[in-house]
Amino acid sequence: MPQLSVICELLEAFAPCDLAEDWDNTGLLLGDRAAQVERVMTCLTLTPDTVAEAVERRAGLVISHHPLPFRPIAKLTSDTVEGGMLWNLASAGIAVYSPHTAFDSASCGINASLAAALELADVVPLLPTEADPNLGAGRVGDLQSVTTVEAAAGRVKQFLAAESIRVVAEPGREVQRIAVACGSGGSFIAAAVAAAADALLTGEATFHNCLAARSAGLALLLPGHYASERFAVERLADWLGTQFSGLEVWASTRECDPLRTV
Secondary structure (H helix, E strand, O other): OOEHHHHHHHHHHHOOHHHOOOOOOOEEEEOOOOOEOOEEEEEOOOOHHHHHHHHHOOOOEEEEOOOOOOOOOOOOOOOOHHHHHHHHHHHOOOEEEEOHHHHHHOOOOHHHHHHHHOOOEEEEOOEEOOOOOOOEEOEEEEEEEEEEHHHHHHHHHHHHOOOOOEEEOOOOOEEEEEEEEEEEOHHHHHHHHHOOOOEEEEEEOOHHHHHHHHHOOOEEEEOOHHHHHHHHHHHHHHHHHOOOOOOEEEEOOOOOOOOOOO
């Protein structure tokens, strides 16, 4: 059984926390680095369902893409849902690690995986860092040939196994240069336009962001926040399970998209 500190070091090497956004809360958020870990669960978000699963299956560590806590908290009690979840995890000796925006931006992270799924060429960060233009947030690249926004959406839908994809674009709109920003990527619209992208693939966008994109001539592909990121925590579980012998790793089986199509 590896120590928690060893797993954290591996996760930090995979998705360095210095790639995270300034407003984010990444890394080890709860736990004892000296503890031995036998079971690890990955999930997109800590919810009462995923916390219950981790406790029942005696996980020693939960790797939750979205951090909890996200902002500083003054009290840790069961009076709130957030406090109750953290109390239950701590009481069961379960650590919490969140890679969040570091995982989004990592060289083998979520946005890089989405760009690879679209088979984009000449992929570069959409918002490169000052220190290294090969590192940064989002991705942008080119399809091998011009296609329609519907065909591009079909590729995304198949890769993510998404029920549906919402699109901001007129029917038959041609696209080739695609920007990628998983999750809620409305803040990347200006960068996508500046990068001369024809379309931005992101999980979700507000109504006003959709209007802004349309006004700027940028198509949007919106498979949903959950779909745009959940595949990555499943892949992370598979990869982490190969890194340590005797370590049981699984992606939460109870987690689901809170939205459904009717």
